[in-house]
Every structure is written in C-alpha cells, then in structure tokens.
Amino acid sequence: MSNYDVIVLGSGPGGYVAAIRCAQLGLKTAIVERENLGGICLNWGCIPTKALLRSAEILHYAQHAKDYGLKIAGTIEADLEAVVKRSRGVAKQLSSGIAHLMKKNKITVHMGEGTLNGPTSLTVKGDKGEEKLTAKHVIVATGARARDLPFAKADGNKVWTYRTAMTPPEMPKKLLVIGSGAIGIEFASFYNDMGCDVTVVEMLDRIVPVEDKDVSSFLEKSLTKQGMTIMTGAGVEDIKVSDKGVTAKIKAKDGKVETSEFSHCITAIGIMPNTENIGIDKLAKLDRGFIQIDPYGRTKSKGLWAIGDCTPGPWLAHKASHEGVTAAEAIAQELGNKDVHPHPLNRDAIPGCTYCHPQIASVGLTEAKAKESGHEVKVGMFPFIGNGKAIALGEAEGFTKTVFDAKTGELLGAHMVGAEVTEMIQGYTIGKTLETTEAELMQTVFPHPTISESMHESVLGAYGKALHI
Incomplete structure (x- = not known):
C-alpha cells in the first residue's frame, strides 16, 4: 500500500x-x-x-x-x-x-x-x-x-460529440449543430470555414446565450453573413439516423415543425x-x-x-x-504550512473565451445582469471600425463594450467580439481582480497602434469622452 x-x-x-x-x-x-x-x-x-x-x-x-x-x-x-x-x-x-x-x-x-x-x-x-x-x-x-440527447445518442458515425468532431471519419457536407455554447459555435465556425453547409439550432432566443446580448446579436449577423443558417428559439424534436445521414425534425420559433436532411450532426448541449x-x-x-x-x-x-x-x-x-x-x-x-494564504475564487473575475470567427471574450456581468443586480450602469461601446490597427489588419468587424457602476465607477463587466479579443480580455480581468474603476483605466496608457486601444476608447465612451468616434 x-x-x-x-x-x-x-x-x-x-x-x-x-x-x-x-x-x-x-x-x-x-x-x-x-x-x-x-x-x-x-x-x-x-x-x-x-x-x-x-x-x-x-x-x-x-x-x-x-x-x-x-x-x-x-x-x-x-x-x-x-x-x-x-x-x-x-x-x-x-x-x-x-x-x-x-x-x-x-x-x-x-x-x-x-x-x-x-x-x-x-x-x-x-x-x-x-x-x-x-x-x-x-x-x-x-x-x-x-451530454447526449436522449433521442440522438452519439454514435461516432453520423451523430458526433466534440470528440468525433475533432477526428472526423469524413468531411460533413451538410452539418447540423445542436447547441450554440462555446463548443457548438467553435465547431460550427470550423466546419463552415472548411466549406461545409452548417445549420445551428439553439433552444434559447439567442446564440452564445451566456454572453452579452449585443455580442450575441453581432455574432449571429456575422455568422449568417458567412453563410451559416442560425435558428434560435428552436428545438430538435427527433433525429433518425441512416447510412446516408441524419433526418432531423426541427421546431422553429414560429412553432412550425419541418424535417430536414443533414449528412452529420454534432450535439453540444452541455456536460x-x-x-x-x-x-x-x-x-x-x-x-x-x-x-x-x-x-x-x-x-x-x-x-x-x-x-x-x-x-x-x-x-x-x-x-x-x-x-x-x-x-x-x-x-x-x-498540514501546518504557515506561509501559504489561499484565497477563494472570485467568480465575477473569470474570463470566458470562444474561438469562433470572429472571436468573442468577456468577463464579469453583462449589461442586463448588472441592471438585474440593482446597479445603475454606465456603458461604453467602441466599434473596431474606429481602430487603426483593426482596419490595417483587414479585421474592422467587432466592438468592445464596458459596463460600469454609475455611482462608484466599479468595472462590472467587459464584452468583446472581433479579432484577437481572446488575448485582450485579460487586461479587463486584471482590472477586475485589482478592483479598478474607470479612473485608473482612463489614466492607463494603451500602446498605439493596437486593437487594445478599443478597450480604452470603450471606457472613455462610457463617460462621454471617446476620442475616435
């Protein structure tokens, strides 16, 4: 032993x-x-x-x-x-x-x-x-x-979880993705970029539902423009699997149930x-x-x-x-170590990143959650079209949004969509951990030209001081 x-x-x-x-x-x-x-x-x-x-x-x-x-x-x-x-x-x-x-x-x-x-x-x-x-x-x-759908158990052949989607036996021609959280939307983005016809079905009223509403709305427009079919407020009611592919009964937002054919299906409905x-x-x-x-x-x-x-x-x-x-x-x-001082996890300062195209990243409260929690808020949004580096990169689609407590100036949340935002969100996360207010963020010198300048402008914008919009 x-x-x-x-x-x-x-x-x-x-x-x-x-x-x-x-x-x-x-x-x-x-x-x-x-x-x-x-x-x-x-x-x-x-x-x-x-x-x-x-x-x-x-x-x-x-x-x-x-x-x-x-x-x-x-x-x-x-x-x-x-x-x-x-x-x-x-x-x-x-x-x-x-x-x-x-x-x-x-x-x-x-x-x-x-x-x-x-x-x-x-x-x-x-x-x-x-x-x-x-x-x-x-x-x-x-x-x-x-998590498996009760009527659509993953078989690794036509019905996949993320595991098969990473080592696919074949390239899907027409793909159904059930669920639009980070995993679902990342695979939808990957297969769409690889030339596959992709449909995403999300039960809730918007995709990436844990994100800020403005981010969800922007991402849906962007993915639709890229050729994806997005169905929100919709549910897959039944799936039949054959050698040819997958036949899915999908109930749309308006209550109509239609049957559609797909070559493959990815289930991404949680864990x-x-x-x-x-x-x-x-x-x-x-x-x-x-x-x-x-x-x-x-x-x-x-x-x-x-x-x-x-x-x-x-x-x-x-x-x-x-x-x-x-x-x-x-x-x-x-066990007796007097030199360690563990701190409990601050759940409000855990960043989330989704690596679809465009990327999304966030930390803290969404605007809606902040208001629900009783905060009076100041909100700043800055579009990447006003950022020199984003334009030079050919990636001028996106924005940075910051949410502050109007009374105290506390940074409540930050939400980003666009190029490299998964790398930039850590700036706001450090700010949250340090319990920063708008004053420190306004006084921070951001390097030029970088997309991170959109973070500064977003903070300034919340207080009517944005310089480039």
Missing part, C-alpha cells in the same frame, strides 16, 4: 496543476489517471480545437488573399486528414509535456481507474492490476463529458460530470451529479476535496486550474 500526503484523481488542467502546486509546497503527491495525462483539455478539448480553428483561419485568409493585395496561384483547398493530423500532433506534444512536469516535480503517476474507498483512500485498477493508495487528503478532479462509479456518492453532497464544495474545494468529508468540471460551473479549464492551486494551498495550510 502506497501512502501520500495528497492524491489527485484526474490529470486535467485542474488535477495536474493541483498536483504540481502540492509538490511545490513540499507535499508527497500522486496523481491517478485512467486515460491521458492532461485530460480532456489537452487531448480532446481546448488545445487541439484551437489547432483546428487555426487551420481554418489560415484557409480563410488564403481564400481572401486578394483583399490584402495578394495573388495565390492555383486552387486552395482543405486537406482534412492533414489538418486533423496537425491538431493531434499539438495534443501529443502537450500531453508528453505534462508527463515531463510530473517527473520534474517528483509526482508519482498511477495509470488506471481510481475508486474511492473512503475520503482519503482509493483503489486503482490498471495494467499492473489493483493497488491500494492512501493519503492525508484526496482531490477529486474527474472532469466531465458531453455531465464524471462522478458515477468513483465511490463518491456517500462521501460528498451531489447536485445533478456535480460535487458541492466550499470556496476552497472542501467537500462534506474531512480530507476529501473536489475541483474543476465535476464541481459547479463555470466549466472552464482556467477555472479548474485556479481551483487546483487554491485547494493545494488550503491543504498545505491544514
């Missing part, structure tokens, strides 16, 4: 980061993983999807070379097999990087299925048979998986936590399968912690990593 200070169950961006921070704090640490180090994010999620989307972006630019005064001789076409191969290579490189980090930090890796026997002990079944592990603390970081069959049912409080935790990751059982996608949302890799560090430091503190 192996005994540790901390065992982490799951090696995604929550689990492996938690393990590294535990090791840095001098704790004897092990990690248990049933499939691939790096979890879904590195192997089947965040990273390889960005590699796919980068290929689609390059294809888009090549097809529009003449807009930049360039001529490309011959036809430009996508080689799906080569695009997927590149994406898998990126995933493999990063997964092997995690193995190196485990070795460097002297973290013991146990490959196999882990099951809790109690709050601080588990059994691992792997290639080497069965082994019992015990620890002073256990962190559960088992993540989540795609299910991986909390079945790991022995946690009696050890922690579960709500629809998600493990309930305190702000530091503690469950109701002493010594048992949980982080990431198997806990309440937002279900984002960077939130999981942050929770991993918090839990590791709280454990070290409990």
Whole structure:
C-alpha cells in the first residue's frame, strides 16, 4: 500500500496543476489517471480545437488573399486528414509535456481507474492490476463529458460529440449543430470555414446565450453573413439516423415543425460530470451529479476535496486550474504550512473565451445582469471600425463594450467580439481582480497602434469622452 500526503484523481488542467502546486509546497503527491495525462483539455478539448480553428483561419485568409493585395496561384483547398493530423500532433506534444512536469516535480503517476474507498483512500485498477493508495487528503478532479440527447445518442458515425468532431471519419457536407455554447459555435465556425453547409439550432432566443446580448446579436449577423443558417428559439424534436445521414425534425420559433436532411450532426448541449462509479456518492453532497464544495474545494468529508468540471460551473479549464492551486494551498495550510494564504475564487473575475470567427471574450456581468443586480450602469461601446490597427489588419468587424457602476465607477463587466479579443480580455480581468474603476483605466496608457486601444476608447465612451468616434 502506497501512502501520500495528497492524491489527485484526474490529470486535467485542474488535477495536474493541483498536483504540481502540492509538490511545490513540499507535499508527497500522486496523481491517478485512467486515460491521458492532461485530460480532456489537452487531448480532446481546448488545445487541439484551437489547432483546428487555426487551420481554418489560415484557409480563410488564403481564400481572401486578394483583399490584402495578394495573388495565390492555383486552387486552395482543405486537406482534412492533414489538418486533423496537425491538431493531434499539438495534443501529443502537450500531453508528453505534462508527463515531463510530473517527473520534474517528483509526482508519482498511477495509470488506471481510481475508486474511492473512503475520503482519503482509493483503489486503482490498471495494467499492473489493483493497488491500494492512501493519503492525508484526496482531490477529486474527474472532469466531465458531453451530454447526449436522449433521442440522438452519439454514435461516432453520423451523430458526433466534440470528440468525433475533432477526428472526423469524413468531411460533413451538410452539418447540423445542436447547441450554440462555446463548443457548438467553435465547431460550427470550423466546419463552415472548411466549406461545409452548417445549420445551428439553439433552444434559447439567442446564440452564445451566456454572453452579452449585443455580442450575441453581432455574432449571429456575422455568422449568417458567412453563410451559416442560425435558428434560435428552436428545438430538435427527433433525429433518425441512416447510412446516408441524419433526418432531423426541427421546431422553429414560429412553432412550425419541418424535417430536414443533414449528412452529420454534432450535439453540444452541455456536460455531465464524471462522478458515477468513483465511490463518491456517500462521501460528498451531489447536485445533478456535480460535487458541492466550499470556496476552497472542501467537500462534506474531512480530507476529501473536489475541483474543476465535476464541481459547479463555470466549466472552464482556467477555472479548474485556479481551483487546483487554491485547494493545494488550503491543504498545505491544514498540514501546518504557515506561509501559504489561499484565497477563494472570485467568480465575477473569470474570463470566458470562444474561438469562433470572429472571436468573442468577456468577463464579469453583462449589461442586463448588472441592471438585474440593482446597479445603475454606465456603458461604453467602441466599434473596431474606429481602430487603426483593426482596419490595417483587414479585421474592422467587432466592438468592445464596458459596463460600469454609475455611482462608484466599479468595472462590472467587459464584452468583446472581433479579432484577437481572446488575448485582450485579460487586461479587463486584471482590472477586475485589482478592483479598478474607470479612473485608473482612463489614466492607463494603451500602446498605439493596437486593437487594445478599443478597450480604452470603450471606457472613455462610457463617460462621454471617446476620442475616435
């Protein structure tokens, strides 16, 4: 029997980061993983999807070379097999990087299925048979998986989840995407850029429904202009699968039900936590399968912690990593380390990024949520058409929107759509963490020429001081 200070169950961006921070704090640490180090994010999620989307972006630019005064001789076409191969290579490189980090930090890796026997002990079944592990603390970081539609189970053939969509057996000709959250809209954007006829069906009244209404509206217009069919306030009532493809009954906003044919379908309607069959049912409080935790990751059982996608949302890799560090430091503190000072997660300062074309990014409250919360608001919007760098890049579509509390000047939220916004949102996120007001943002010198100047102008605009509009 192996005994540790901390065992982490799951090696995604929550689990492996938690393990590294535990090791840095001098704790004897092990990690248990049933499939691939790096979890879904590195192997089947965040990273390889960005590699796919980068290929689609390059294809888009090549097809529009003449807009930049360039001529490309011959036809430009996508080689799906080569695009997927590149994406898998990126995933493999990063997964092997995690193995190196485990070795460097002297973290013991146990490959196999882990099951809790109690709050601080588990059994691992792997290639080497069965082994019992015990620890002073256990962190559960088992993540989540795609939710299936009851009448459209993913078969990897015609009905896909993100996993098949990343390594497609064939190029879809006519694709139905059910759900317009980040995953659905990213794959819709990828396949649309790759030349596929794409229809997106969203049950709610707008796409990317967690985003600010102005962002949703702008993105819908942009994707429609790119040739996508967007159906909001609509539902897929039934799907029939055959060798030829998918026949879907879709109820539109006006109540009419029409039957449409598609070659393939991607379901992106949310996630299910991986909390079945790991022995946690009696050890922690579960709500629809998600493990309930305190702000530091503690469950109701002493010594048992949980982080990431198997806990309440937002279900984002960077939130999981942050929770991993918090839990590791709280454990070290409990074990007598007086030099660590863990802080609970501030959910209002977690940025969200969606890598469709155009990109969207946000942090904090939407304008509507701010008003619902009782704030009197000042709102600034600045379009990219007034930004020199965006025009020079040929990417003048988009805007930056900031929401402030009218009485205190507190930055409540920021919402962006357009080129490179997923890189820029961190400026506002730092501002939120530092509890900034409009005064500091106005006094900040933004470099020229950059798209980030739209952030400054948006802040100025909220107070009637915008210079370039």
